[in-house]
Amino acid sequence: MVQQILFLILAGGASAYAWTQFMAIRKTILLGQDEVITGDTSARWRNVLLIAFGQKKMFKRWIPAVFHLFIYVAFLFTQVELIEIFIDGVFGVHRFFASLLGGFYTLIINTIEILSVLAFVATFIFLARRNLLKVPRLVKSELNGWPKLDANLILIFEVILLVAIFSMNGADVVLQGRDPLHYHDTGFLAVSSWLGPALFGGLSDGALVLVERAGWWLHLGMVLLFLNYLPKSKHLHILLAFPNTFFARQRPRGEMENMPAIMNEVKSMMGLAEDTGAADEELPEFGANDITTLSWIDVLGAYTCTECGRCSSVCPANATGKQLSPRKIMMDIRDRADEVYTKIQSGKPEYAVDAEKPLDKTNFNDGKSLFDYITREELHACTTCNACVEACPVLINPLEPILKMRRYEILTESAGPGSWLPMFNSIENSGAAWSMTIDREEWTKA
Amino acid sequence: MKIKTMAAYAAEGKEPEILFWVGCAGSFDDRAQKVTRAFAEILTAAEMEFAILGNEEQCTGDPARRAGNEFIFQMVALQNIETLNMYQVKKIVTACPHCFNTIKNEYPALGGTYEVVHHTQLLQQLIDEGRIKLKEGGTFQGKRITYHDSCYLGRINGVYEAPRAVLASLDSQLVELKRSKQNGLCCGAGGAQMWKEDEPGDKRINIERSEEALATGASVIAVNCPFCLTMMSDGVKAKEKQDEVMVLDLSELIVQNLA
Ligand code: SF4
Ligand code: SF4
Numbered sequence: 060m061v062q063q064i065l066f067l068i069l070a071g072g073a074s075a076y077a078w079t080q081f082m083a084i085r086k087t088i089l090l091g092q093d094e095v096i097t098g099d100t101s102a103r104w105r106n107v108l109l110i111a112f113g114q115k116k117m118f119k120r121w122i123p124a125v126f127h128l129f130i131y132v133a134f135l136f137t138q139v140e141l142i143e144i145f146i147d148g149v150f151g152v153h154r155f156f157a158s159l160l161g162g163f164y165t166l167i168i169n170t171i172e173i174l175s176v177l178a179f180v181a182t183f184i185f186l187a188r189r190n191l192l193k194v195p196r197l198v199k200s201e202l203n204g205w206p207k208l209d210a211n212l213i214l215i216f217e218v219i220l221l222v223a224i225f226s227m228n229g230a231d232v233v234l235q236g237r238d239p240l241h242y243h244d245t246g247f248l249a250v251s252s253w254l255g256p257a258l259f260g261g262l263s264d265g266a267l268v269l270v271e272r273a274g275w276w277l278h279l280g281m282v283l284l285f286l287n288y289l290p291k292s293k294h295l296h297i298l299l300a301f302p303n304t305f306f307a308r309q310r311p312r313g314e315m316e317n318m319p320a321i322m323n324e325v326k327s328m329m330g331l332a333e334d335t336g337a338a339d340e341e342l343p344e345f346g347a348n349d350i351t352t353l354s355w356i357d358v359l360g361a362y363t364c365t366e367c368g369r370c371s372s373v374c375p376a377n378a379t380g381k382q383l384s385p386r387k388i389m390m391d392i393r394d395r396a397d398e399v400y401t402k403i404q405s406g407k408p409e410y411a412v413d414a415e416k417p418l419d420k421t422n423f424n425d426g427k428s429l430f431d432y433i434t435r436e437e438l439h440a441c442t443t444c445n446a447c448v449e450a451c452p453v454l455i456n457p458l459e460p461i462l463k464m465r466r467y468e469i470l471t472e473s474a475g476p477g478s479w480l481p482m483f484n485s486i487e488n489s490g491a492a493w494s495m496t497i498d499r500e501e502w503t504k505a
Numbered sequence: 506m507k508i509k510t511m512a513a514y515a516a517e518g519k520e521p522e523i524l525f526w527v528g529c530a531g532s533f534d535d536r537a538q539k540v541t542r543a544f545a546e547i548l549t550a551a552e553m554e555f556a557i558l559g560n561e562e563q564c565t566g567d568p569a570r571r572a573g574n575e576f577i578f579q580m581v582a583l584q585n586i587e588t589l590n591m592y593q594v595k596k597i598v599t600a601c602p603h604c605f606n607t608i609k610n611e612y613p614a615l616g617g618t619y620e621v622v623h624h625t626q627l628l629q630q631l632i633d634e635g636r637i638k639l640k641e642g643g644t645f646q647g648k649r650i651t652y653h654d655s656c657y658l659g660r661i662n663g664v665y666e667a668p669r670a671v672l673a674s675l676d677s678q679l680v681e682l683k684r685s686k687q688n689g690l691c692c693g694a695g696g697a698q699m700w701k702e703d704e705p706g707d708k709r710i711n712i713e714r715s716e717e718a719l720a721t722g723a724s725v726i727a728v729n730c731p732f733c734l735t736m737m738s739d740g741v742k743a744k745e746k747q748d749e750v751m752v753l754d755l756s757e758l759i760v761q762n763l764a
Contacts (some may be wrong), residue, residue: 313606313661317614318575325579331587346573375691375714380707440704443571443696444656449687465573478701479572486577490563490584492529492700499527500559502538503508503545 066148066279073283080290084362087400090420091355098309106307106454111300116452120369123188126181130217133174134297137224139167144279154231157243165246172228172250175221182217196368201387206366209292216288220281227274229255230267237264299363300453306356307454312445315462318345321470346466348428350396351420353460360455361392370447370457376440383440385447385457391432392460399423429464438464439476508545510559511592521556523627524589526599526608529564530731536738537731543760544600544624550763551636555598561588565607572697579615582607586617600624600756602657602730603695609662623658625668625729625755632674632759643762645677650758651723652679653714653737654689655730668729671755675762680721690714692740694732715740719750726752 109115114131117124146155157164189197189210202210228251234242248255259270289295310316320343326332347353370385371377377384402425408414410425438461447457469475485494514521525548531541548555563585566578589597597619599605609621631637652672658664665686672679684690693703693710703709715737718726726741728734731754738752 311610311662313657314610314614315570317611318579321575322579322583322615325576325583329580329583329587331583345575373688373690375693375710376704376706378690379703379710379713381704382706383704436704439701440706441696442656442691442693442698442710444691445661446656446688446691449660462571462573465571466575467573469573470575475573476701479574479697482568482572482697482700483574483577486564486566486569486581490581491533492564492568493533495533497533498560499532499562500508500510500557502527502532502541503506503557505506505538505542 060151063149063151070145070148070279070283073287077283077286077290080287083400083404084290084295087350087396088355088358088362090350090396090399090403091353091358092351094354094356096306102309103305103307106304107301110452110454111304114452116450116454119450123185126184129174129177129181133171133178136167136171136174140171140224141282144275144282147275148279153241154243154245157245162246165248168228168245169247169249171224172248175224176250178217179221182214182221186211186214196372199368199371199384199386201384201390202366202368206293206390209294210366212288213292213294216281216285220278220285223274223277223281225251225254225274226270227278230259230262230271230274232256233259233262234264234267234271237267293364293366296363296365296453299359303359303363304454306359308356308456308459312448316459318466321345344467345470346468347460347463348430348467348471350392350399350429351423352467353392353429353463357456357460357463358392358396360457360459361389361396363453364389364393364455365453366390367452369450369452370455373446373450375442375444375446381437381440382434383437385461388433388437388457388460389455392429395429395432398427399425433464435468435474438468441465506542506545509556510561511556511594512559512561514556515592520593522554523556523596523598524592524594525555525557526597526601526604527557527562528599528601528604528731530735531600532562534731534735536734540600540731540734540754540756543754544756546760547628547631547637547756547763551631553631553636558588563588565604567603567607568697568700570607570611571695572700582612582615582617586612586615589617589619594619596620596622598622598624598627600729600731600754602655602662603732606657606662623662623664623667623729625658625671626664628755628759629667629670632671637759638764639674639759639762640764643675645675645725645758645762648677648725649680649721649723650675650677650725650727651682651718651721652685652727653682653692653718653729653733654685655728655733656689656691656695658729659689660687668727668755671759672727675758677725680723682717682721684717690717692730692733692736694736699732699735709740711736711740712743715744719744719746724750725758726750727755727758728752729755 117127143156147153188194228248231242232248232251232255235244259267323332350358366386368386374383374385402410403418403423406418410423411418412422412424416422441461443458445458481494482492485491527541530537563581565585566581570578597608602623605621605623608619650672652668654665691710692714726737728737734752734754741747741750741752
């Protein structure tokens with residue numbers, strides 16, 4: 060009874076707190092602008108199935124892909140065990156499914172045990188890749204601080220979780236022999252059936268019960284901790300990879316988003332369309348300089364980012380030592396989004412444009428912008444090669460925000476690299492990308 | 506070389522089979538002009554009725570758009586579409602992957618929809634259909650040739666096989682670069698980089714790519730883009746290998762092998 064009450068308080072409280080955190084992330088993502096979702100819905104589902112669920116893009120690099128798959132599948136299967144933990148916890152029963160499912164239960168638990176061992180191995184390999192082998196994309200400067208800790212913490216969580224699972228199962232196996240009435244037979248377990256007796260065989264009944272309970276509570280504790288840790292971590296991708304692959308833009312990779320406002324204005328200048336008078340209105344801002352001028356799909360991408368650095372490792376600018384790193388672009392967007400959301404939530408009038416009105420995304424100015432996170436030097440170094448877009452295992456498009464910020468710089472601020480000016484002028488005045496003295500048919504004359 | 510313009514065809518009340526979109530680099534850059542001439546020569550050899558816009562052609566607007574200047578892009582793009590629609594152009598070929606991409610993928614949203622092919626695709630078709638005949642045991646037979654996928658033809662538009670098929674027709678030995686096809690490394694020119702210096706870093710992107718190409722030991726680096734042509738030639742020169750290794754567009758390889 061005490062355990063049941065404790066369970067309800069702990070699980071209920073942790074879930075409720077996690078829920079508020081997830082809702083906050085939802086609101087943060089929606090600080091971005093609306094974007095019309097176009098394209099083929101069945102292609103979207105295919106992406107969710109193949110790329111998020113099936114991890115297709117991970118297999119471009121098969122070593123990390125295989126080990127990541129171990130952890131991923133182990134994670135999926137452990138959810139079955141989690142359902143049982145909740146039923147046991149709420150109703151004060153023990154291994155509810157064991158008697159119900161019989162041999163099938165043995166199969167499930169065995170699967171979890173074997174996958175857990177594989178995940179255990181994978182965890183150590185990943186820790187080694189980060190901390191001993193220092194795989195270049197995993198030790199870049201943008202990962203210093205929290206991102207690095209985040210990456211290692213999760214692996215340590217994983218180890219603790221596995222210790223919990225094997226203590227729980229191991230002690231259970233020994234108890235099954237001593238008190239079959241309370242401890243229902245789980246059948247032969249690939250790991251615990253020998254690890255349990257080997258480790259705990261000499262313990263007293265009381266000590267065994269203690270180990271089993273400690274394992275169970277630790278397992279539950281880790282799950283609840285993970286749930287609340289997720290929103291602050293790059294591991295949010297385990298959830299957001301699904302919506303992100305679904306909402307990934309379907310237009311051709313080479314097509315930059317059209318800007319109808321400018322198109323129509325130019326058309327009316329050229330006498331191709333009725334002058335709508337739109338040009339006389341207050342000059343709108345073009346491009347993006349902050350979370351609220353990016354699309355919500357860009358912000359969703361930032362929260363989905365796994366910080367794996369596949370994008371940056373194939374970026375030609377990054378590979379040749381330039382400041383630009385597409386991963387950093389996505390991480391910066393997430394950090395800035397966190398900041399904007401927190402400041403809006405604070406309700407402080409100092410962040411309002413109009414102090415009379417409540418703070419919201421249209422009434423917000425903290426004197427900062429994304430340009431305080433992402434330098435112009437980074438933006439200018441991009442060759443639009445799309446290597447980052449191709450590389451991302453969860454279909455994030457780091458190029459999109461780069462191009463939107465370039466548009467802001469050129470169109471709204473009239474700034475940007477000076478050496479682009481002659482090109483702009485020449486195209487505008489003579490329709491050629493270079494200012495030329497020869498004509499376009501010159502080559503036919505040779 | 507006498508090349509007819511769209512205006513000339515229109516005056517005769519005729520329509521050519523295809524419009525050859527030359528592009529700024531192909532029109533004005535000394536080195537790229539050679540590619541333009543080579544390609545025009547091949548089209549002529551194939552007895553294809555083609556036209557150019559000549560001085561009615563303008564920059565597609567690609568560099569302005571990617572730099573962020575949508576106004577300039579819309580201005581030239583809409584003017585080009587006006588011209589193309591006036592001549593009722595249906596099919597376009599270009600030797601520049603940037604022009605190819607912009608006309609194919611970006612002009613439709615502005616009211617210009619055409620069938621657009623890259624010159625390597627047309628070359629493959631002409632060879633397959635036997636409209637151009639190549640020499641037996643030509644200049645490049647048995648030679649090691651490496652091929653650099655441009656971003657805008659390769660990764661962005663998914664054209665990997667046509668240029669390779671064209672190379673195969675030369676009976677040469679294709680050595681793939683370490684990073685090729687989807688994983689091809691940019692030459693460093695795209696996204697309006699051609700019009701400015703690299704940002705500070707350890708090295709220029711074209712040097713990185715040229716080193717990779719030279720490491721294949723190939724005597725020819727084949728490209729499909731006038732900007733890659735400049736970038737790779739500069740890179741090879743910087744490595745002082747210009748006497749041993751040639752950087753050539755696919756149409757230059759084919760034109761040398763015409764029977
Ligand atoms: S598109 Fe830009 S950011 Fe992405 S890989 Fe290429 S150069 Fe880097
Ligand atoms: S944007 Fe994609 S490829 Fe880049 S770090 Fe994030 S998840 Fe990895």
